[in-house]
Amino acid sequence: MSIAARRTTRRRTFARGVHPDEQKQLAAGCPIEALPTPPEVRIALLQHLGAPCQATVEPRSEVAVGDVVGRAEAFVSAPVHASVAGTVARAAMATLPNGRHVAVVPIRAAEQQPLAGEPLIEDVFGGDWPLERLDRYEPLQIVEAARAAGLVGQGGAAFPTHVKLSPNQQKPIATVLVNGCECEPYLAADYRLMLEAPAPVLAGALLAGRAAGAAEVIIGIEDNKPEALETLRTAARRTPVVVQPLKTKYPQGGEKQLIAAVLNKVVPGGGLPLDIGVVVINIGTAAALARAVLRGKPLTHRVLTVSGGGIRRPRNLLVPIGASYRELIEACGGLKEDAARVVAGGPMMGFTVGGLDVPVTKGTSGVTVLSREEIAKAAETPCVRCGRCVEVCPMGLVPTKLALATRVRNAALAQRYHVAACIECGCCAYACPAKLPLVQLIRLGKIMTS
Numbered sequence: 001m002s003i004a005a006r007r008t009t010r011r012r013t014f015a016r017g018v019h020p021d022e023q024k025q026l027a028a029g030c031p032i033e034a035l036p037t038p039p040e041v042r043i044a045l046l047q048h049l050g051a052p053c054q055a056t057v058e059p060r061s062e063v064a065v066g067d068v069v070g071r072a073e074a075f076v077s078a079p080v081h082a083s084v085a086g087t088v089a090r091a092a093m094a095t096l097p098n099g100r101h102v103a104v105v106p107i108r109a110a111e112q113q114p115l116a117g118e119p120l121i122e123d124v125f126g127g128d129w130p131l132e133r134l135d136r137y138e139p140l141q142i143v144e145a146a147r148a149a150g151l152v153g154q155g156g157a158a159f160p161t162h163v164k165l166s167p168n169q170q171k172p173i174a175t176v177l178v179n180g181c182e183c184e185p186y187l188a189a190d191y192r193l194m195l196e197a198p199a200p201v202l203a204g205a206l207l208a209g210r211a212a213g214a215a216e217v218i219i220g221i222e223d224n225k226p227e228a229l230e231t232l233r234t235a236a237r238r239t240p241v242v243v244q245p246l247k248t249k250y251p252q253g254g255e256k257q258l259i260a261a262v263l264n265k266v267v268p269g270g271g272l273p274l275d276i277g278v279v280v281i282n283i284g285t286a287a288a289l290a291r292a293v294l295r296g297k298p299l300t301h302r303v304l305t306v307s308g309g310g311i312r313r314p315r316n317l318l319v320p321i322g323a324s325y326r327e328l329i330e331a332c333g334g335l336k337e338d339a340a341r342v343v344a345g346g347p348m349m350g351f352t353v354g355g356l357d358v359p360v361t362k363g364t365s366g367v368t369v370l371s372r373e374e375i376a377k378a379a380e381t382p383c384v385r386c387g388r389c390v391e392v393c394p395m396g397l398v399p400t401k402l403a404l405a406t407r408v409r410n411a412a413l414a415q416r417y418h419v420a421a422c423i424e425c426g427c428c429a430y431a432c433p434a435k436l437p438l439v440q441l442i443r444l445g446k447i448m449t450s
């Protein structure tokens with residue numbers, strides 16, 4: 001692989017966007033800690049974009065950490081693995097934050113787990129991560145390791161990583177972009193990973209570049225994370241990886257906005273980064289790819305942030321997939337009295353959950369608990385046609401028209417205003433002085449036109 005070395009200190013960005021109150025200070029200083037092993041995990045058989053898995057285990061069977069419990073038969077799918085050692089319970093259903101009802105494999109945790117606490121963190125991120133001689137791994141070997149490990153995008157979209165990295169003769173990849181922006185307010189898990197585990201992040205970035213046949217690998221980081229920029233720059237000194245600072249602006253971590261900022265390229269409407277020779281992967285995904293390829297370990301745990309004004313002790317936790325939001329919140333000291341809303345992910349793009357018995361999936365980047373004060377807002381008033389929603393939309397859409405199209409149930413109008421191009425970033429709702437629920441209306445508009 002020939003990866004061009006290209007270093008730049010000029011901060012870049014994309015057009016439009018907003019500057020929400022970041023609130024990163026709540027969790028950014030909290031080192032990654034391991035969640036105590038929960039009594040039960042529920043492994044969702046669909047926690048990625050694509051086809052669901054088929055359960056491979058029967059009730060009462062014993063499983064070890066890393067055993068496959070759901071097989072992926074379709075190409076666009078990803079197997080799921082036991083995240084604790086224990087006994088499989090009867091199959092059940094769970095509701096994910098996006099409202100989908102999915103089958104889960106419940107596993108009752110054994111009293112003795114092979115690893116917990118600090119030794120677990122050391123096992124996942126510690127030890128030696130050689131950055132040299134990664135060319136001994138063939139591209140197809142890396143793709144197959146990503147598939148077998150069940151890797152999916154950990155930034156939220158949960159697209160299977162092996163599909164992104166698979167060689168495509170028609171659409172060769174020139175650039176692998178590693179997304180270190182973490183632009184959602186409150187979330188700090190990727191930031192902590194960059195600080196505490198730069199070697200697996202870099203090894204994964206290089207392996208992704210090799211698998212995709214990319215000429216360059218660039219890690220984009222917002223300039224509100226100077227320590228992460230410095231740590232990765234230092235770690236990458238003897239590698240061809242470029243660490244690119246970006247202006248802090250929301251949604252800088254959106255795939256299309258990241259590509260526009262770093263490469264000055266536009267993903268065509270309805271297209272994918274692949275169409276312009278780019279693959280984007282998340283920081284957590286890069287670290288997981290290194291673990292899959294170099295150590296043969298599947299994705300059984302992930303780092304996420306629990307934060308917000310409604311949680312007693314914000315933390316960054318290494319969590320077994322399938323643990324419940326209730327356990328995360330208990331591990332963070334519980335809810336404050338004025339806790340008012342629990343959001344899966346960050347407040348801009350996240351989904352409000354109706355209860356706490358929601359299982360963590362591979363794409364769960366965090367849980368944000370907002371206080372009454374944080375969600376206090378003026379009552380919705382009529383649109384004053386100020387145009388702010390149009391000014392901030394990073395996709396160049398007209399959110400007010402899209403919301404109107406949903407309200408009057410006019411699917412043709414929604415399509416005419418390109419509802420499908422909305423990335424649901426929430427900039428329009430954030431900027432709207434009338435406090436109109438623009439994103440919720442646009443989401444409904446997407447369903448109306450699908």
Ligand code: SF4
Pocket residue numbers: 392393394395396397398399421422423424425426427428429438439442
């Ligand atoms: S219309 Fe969609 S893409 Fe544009 S600001 Fe609103 S949520 Fe973001």
Ligand code: SF4
Pocket residue numbers: 382383384385386387388389390399400428431432433434435436
């Ligand atoms: S920002 Fe709100 S009030 Fe202003 S034009 Fe858009 S929808 Fe109307």
